[in-house]
Each structure stands twice: as C-alpha cells, then as structure tokens.
Amino acid sequence: MKGGVNVKKRNLTGRTPTFSSPVLICLVPLALFSLIIVSLIILHIKVEGIVSRTKTVAGHNLDPTPWHPFPPLNLKQSIIDDDDDESRPWWGLFPQVATSPILHCSYLLTCPTIIPSPSFNSSSSSSSPPSCLPLFQWIHQDLYPWSLSRISFSTLMQARKHAAFRVVISSGRLYVDFYYACVQSRSMFTIWGLLQLLRRYPGMIPDVDLMFDCMDKPIIRSDDFSPSTTWPPPPLFRYCTTKDHLDIPFPDWSFWGWPEVNIAPWDEEFRSIKLGSQELNWKKKSRTAYWKGNPDVQSPIRTKLLSCNNSKTWGAQIMRQDWAKEARAGFKQSKLANQCNYRYKIYAEGYAWSVSIKYIIACGSLSLIIHPQYKDFLSRGLMPRKNYWPISPTNLCPSIKFAVDWGNEHPLEAEAIGKGGQDFMQNLNMERVYEYMYHLIVEYSKLQDFKPTPPSSAQEMCEDSILCFADQKQRHFLKRSSASPSSSLPCTLPAPDHHLIERWIQEEEKIIGDQEKLETT
Incomplete structure (x- = not known):
C-alpha cells in the first residue's frame, strides 16, 4: 500500500492470472458424462416400461386364451433382421431401441396416410356384377x-x-x-x-x-x-x-x-395341389383311403381313426404326422401336392374344425368326410354325394370300407364326385x-x-x-x-332366403341318413 491507495499486484506480464487447474478440466466432462448416463438410465427405464405394457400382433405381453390354453409364445427381443433392408434406420445406433421390435414397430413406424382409390368406376358400370x-x-x-x-x-x-x-x-x-x-x-x-x-x-x-x-x-x-x-x-x-x-x-x-407347417397362400397352394392330382389318372391311383395328420389334439374321432389303419381289412392307410419332426426335416414328406395319388382321402376333425378340409377336397380324390360337428364358412356349401362321400362317425371303419368298395366298383361315379369337390374349391379362389x-x-x-x-x-x-x-x-x-x-x-x-337354407339342411340330412341305412343293410 502506497499513499493509502490499494494497488493490485500484477504478474510480470501485466495480465490478471487465470486458474486453469487440470482437476477442473477433468471434472467438467465427467459431469457431462454422468448426466448422459443418468439420462440414458432414465430413458432405459421408461422404454422398458413402455415395452413391457405394449401388446402386439406377434403376441408380446399377451397371455394365451384361458378358454383354450396353449404354451406361451417364445418371443425374443432381438434386433429386427429384415433381409429386404440394406441399411439400418438411425435409431439402430441406440441399442435399447434397436433391440426392441415392440418400440420400433409400434411407435417409430408410421402407417401411410393416403388411402388408395378404387381401380374401377362403379358409376360407369352398365350392368350389375354377377x-x-x-x-x-x-x-x-x-x-x-x-x-x-x-x-x-x-x-x-x-x-x-x-x-x-x-x-x-x-x-x-x-x-x-x-x-x-x-x-x-x-x-x-x-x-x-x-x-x-x-x-x-x-x-x-x-x-x-x-x-x-x-x-x-x-x-x-x-x-x-x-x-x-x-x-x-x-x-x-x-x-x-x-x-x-x-x-x-x-x-x-x-x-x-x-408358415409353421409350410402351407402356401390358398391360390398358390390350390394350383400346386391340382397339378399334383394330375400326375396319375384315376385308374393308376391307389385304391385305398388315405389320411395323414396329427391325432394328438384331443380329438376322439382321430384317435378312433387310428384303429382303421389296415388296407386289407378296412381299405385304409392312416399315417401319423409329427409336425415338429417334419419341420426339422424341411417338410419334405408333408407336401400336400404329393398326397393326391389316392382315390380316397379322409377328413377327420381335430380339436374342432380343421383347415385341412379345403386341401383334402382340392385333391380331386373322393373325399371321405367323417360327419363333422364343426363347419367353417365354406364347408356349408358342400353337398354329400355331389362334392364328397359322407362317413359315419359311429360306424367308422366299416363305413370307410363301404365307401372304398363302392368307389372301386363304381370308378366313374367316384371320380365324378371327387372332381365335383375339386371344382367347388377351384371356384372358391x-x-x-x-x-x-x-x-x-x-x-x-x-x-x-x-x-x-x-x-x-x-x-x-x-x-x-x-x-x-x-x-x-x-x-x-x-x-x-x-x-x-x-x-x-x-x-x-x-x-335372404331362409327357406333355401332349410332345404339345403334337409337335403343333406336325407342323403346322409339314406347312406347310413344303405351301409347297415
């Protein structure tokens, strides 16, 4: 101090000193890094919460139906592998997002907003559709x-x-x-x-x-x-x-x-089945009735059908289908088009109705339909002795034997009924x-x-x-x-014509009743 005046002490360069401590330099990025980590943890928790609550078309976060239990789906939260995409979207840089198909498909993907217009002009049509x-x-x-x-x-x-x-x-x-x-x-x-x-x-x-x-x-x-x-x-x-x-x-x-059993979309599968049905003419097809399927589906009629597996006694060949084994073998023995080399093919309900009915009838063989309890939308249009041959569930093996013997004695009529079924399925494209x-x-x-x-x-x-x-x-x-x-x-x-429906039902019941009487006389 000089003359009562406080004079700031300056360094030799004349500049005010700065504090550039190495510790402070390290603390700033560390704090930023910690903030990022905390933010990512919070984001992770929130994303996990969203993912765990979102129900999806693939079955994520959904329990099996209580009225028909089945093993829960095995769904993995794996990175989406789309072989049609050559590049990953930007959110693939973030592991939690990239590994969650739920987040990707439910929240980061947007559906198109433009709805296409019809490719025809209904007002310019001069006649009504058929x-x-x-x-x-x-x-x-x-x-x-x-x-x-x-x-x-x-x-x-x-x-x-x-x-x-x-x-x-x-x-x-x-x-x-x-x-x-x-x-x-x-x-x-x-x-x-x-x-x-x-x-x-x-x-x-x-x-x-x-x-x-x-x-x-x-x-x-x-x-x-x-x-x-x-x-x-x-x-x-x-x-x-x-x-x-x-x-x-x-x-x-x-x-x-x-996809689980390697069956193609309907139009494609039907073409394949029909082509396979033409490999042998009717005379060269096996003169026995054929069924191949899974009997282990709580189906009493399929269990009973196993006892008919004797080509000499009942004229039937009954094959057990192990889909798990078939999947491992690449479905080489389950191609539907290769199962049309029989004159007669059997339809038996599974746990309820079975999708197999349309593939069996598509073969053009004489379809032996064990009288079903359950019907899908298309099977109600079928008529016995026109599109298929009815089989009695109460007199199963003898009924199959009767159909096979009748068909072998009347090959032209049997072939015509089989073709009637195939034509029905072809019209239902x-x-x-x-x-x-x-x-x-x-x-x-x-x-x-x-x-x-x-x-x-x-x-x-x-x-x-x-x-x-x-x-x-x-x-x-x-x-x-x-x-x-x-x-x-x-x-x-x-x-609507409810009387027509009643006539169909009555005609079906009469044909089946007459058939059962014929088999027991």
Whole structure:
C-alpha cells in the first residue's frame, strides 16, 4: 500500500492470472458424462416400461386364451433382421431401441396416410356384377339373430370376454385392441387378411367394430339365448361354428399362408395341389383311403381313426404326422401336392374344425368326410354325394370300407364326385374369399347402431407394421399373399332366403341318413 491507495499486484506480464487447474478440466466432462448416463438410465427405464405394457400382433405381453390354453409364445427381443433392408434406420445406433421390435414397430413406424382409390368406376358400370356363390346365403343366416334387435355398443362389449382381439375399421384404416395371444401366427395372418380386404376394395369397406376369437371351438351357445330371456347374443367372429352355436364364421388365417407347417397362400397352394392330382389318372391311383395328420389334439374321432389303419381289412392307410419332426426335416414328406395319388382321402376333425378340409377336397380324390360337428364358412356349401362321400362317425371303419368298395366298383361315379369337390374349391379362389369377407362385413355393419370408434388402447395396423413384427419366414408368406385392388365390383349378394337354407339342411340330412341305412343293410 502506497499513499493509502490499494494497488493490485500484477504478474510480470501485466495480465490478471487465470486458474486453469487440470482437476477442473477433468471434472467438467465427467459431469457431462454422468448426466448422459443418468439420462440414458432414465430413458432405459421408461422404454422398458413402455415395452413391457405394449401388446402386439406377434403376441408380446399377451397371455394365451384361458378358454383354450396353449404354451406361451417364445418371443425374443432381438434386433429386427429384415433381409429386404440394406441399411439400418438411425435409431439402430441406440441399442435399447434397436433391440426392441415392440418400440420400433409400434411407435417409430408410421402407417401411410393416403388411402388408395378404387381401380374401377362403379358409376360407369352398365350392368350389375354377377350373383355371388350360393354359399354366400349363409351370411344372412349367420347374422339373423341381430336382424331385429341390431347390435348396440353394450351388446358388442359382452363379447369381449370371449375375444382374443377387437378390430375397428374407421375411414378405411384398421385398428386392433389385443386381449389374448393366439396360437402360432393366427392373429398376424388374420389381421393381414383384413388389411388385404381394405387393399382389395379401397374406400368401400364401411366403418365397423367387431370382436374376434382366433381359437378353434365356438362358444356362443344358442340355447343360452332367447328373446324371452337373454337377447341379443354377443356377436363374436371366429373360424367355425356348429348348428348349436351362434359364432359368426370368418375365413381362417391359412388362406394367407401357414408358415409353421409350410402351407402356401390358398391360390398358390390350390394350383400346386391340382397339378399334383394330375400326375396319375384315376385308374393308376391307389385304391385305398388315405389320411395323414396329427391325432394328438384331443380329438376322439382321430384317435378312433387310428384303429382303421389296415388296407386289407378296412381299405385304409392312416399315417401319423409329427409336425415338429417334419419341420426339422424341411417338410419334405408333408407336401400336400404329393398326397393326391389316392382315390380316397379322409377328413377327420381335430380339436374342432380343421383347415385341412379345403386341401383334402382340392385333391380331386373322393373325399371321405367323417360327419363333422364343426363347419367353417365354406364347408356349408358342400353337398354329400355331389362334392364328397359322407362317413359315419359311429360306424367308422366299416363305413370307410363301404365307401372304398363302392368307389372301386363304381370308378366313374367316384371320380365324378371327387372332381365335383375339386371344382367347388377351384371356384372358391381368393377373389371369392374377399367377396365373402366384404359382404359379411358390410351386412354386419348395417346392424350396428353406434359409430365405430377405435379405443385409446387400440393400435393402428397396416402392412408395414405387420411385416415389421413378422419374422423372415412369416414375411415371405405374407408378401406372397398380398392382394391388388379389384378391377371390378364384388359379386351381388342375393336377398335372404331362409327357406333355401332349410332345404339345403334337409337335403343333406336325407342323403346322409339314406347312406347310413344303405351301409347297415
């Protein structure tokens, strides 16, 4: 201090000193790194929470249906391997995102906003489309319980406890609310089929809200409902029904392919089967009845069928199909087109109805159908002695033997019935399947007295989101079954004719009854 004045001490350079400590230099990046780590941990926890709550078309976070338990799906959170994509998206740089197909496919993928227009001009058509196949008459019969009462929102929600998922179509877009897992890839291929329907008839599918169960056995018993007690019944879509149930039959998932057993989409599989059926003419085909399938599905009739495995005594060859073993061998022994070298092919129900019925009839052999309890949408159009030969379930082996002996004694008639079945299946190509789906949904939508609105828990589904969740083999099958917009209007659905349905049922019962009498005399 000089003269009472405080003079700052300066360094030799005349500059104010700075504190550039090495410790401080290290602390700043360390703090930033810690902040990033904490943020990533928080992000990880939040992402894990989202992933663990999101239900998907592949079955993530879904329990098997309680009314038909099956082993839970083995789903791994692995990096999405799309062999059609040469480059990874930017979120692949973040491991938690890249390893979660749930996050990728449910939240980072957006569905197209543009809905394509029809490829035809309905107003310029000079004539009405041709009439639908006769079996379409069953659409009116299936929906008859709601024709007077209509379907309220509360009636729809009564079906929720029996459904695996809920489908809402709104303004041409499809939303799904998942409740339970479906066995194998049934839900994936069923929803894909609905998306192909929207693609087939763009802008023509009405807003609709429906409940769907993807398991085998129908559950809405007609005896549990009547106008004087409980009415209307809950509307529930599924793959089959019976005369004692009110479940609404819908084309099953395998029309778009069944990758687990290597069965191609329907049009492709039918062409292959028909070609295989032509390798041998009728005279050269084996003179025995043939069945190959899985008897271990809680099916009394298939268990009973095993006792008929004697070509000399019963004229039948019964083969056990081990699908797990077949998958390991590359499905070399299960190709359906190679099973048409028999004059007679047997259809036996499994746990309920079986998708195998359409492949058996497609062979053009004389189909020996063991009188079924369950029927899908197409089998109700079949007529005994015209499209197939009825087999008695109570007199099984002798009934098979009778059919084989009759066919070998009347080869021309047997071949004609077999061809009648094959022709029926050829007429039921995917164009007809989409027409059936279209009219069923249109007629169903007319019965709803509320505006279909997707719930907040529903996810929008589109082709990209389905393909995103699919594994490599599933994607291969899905893409092979992709539809193109129709160049014409769907067929014309005839007016309801319940008397016609009654005549069909009576005719079928009479033919089967006469057949059983003939076998026992």
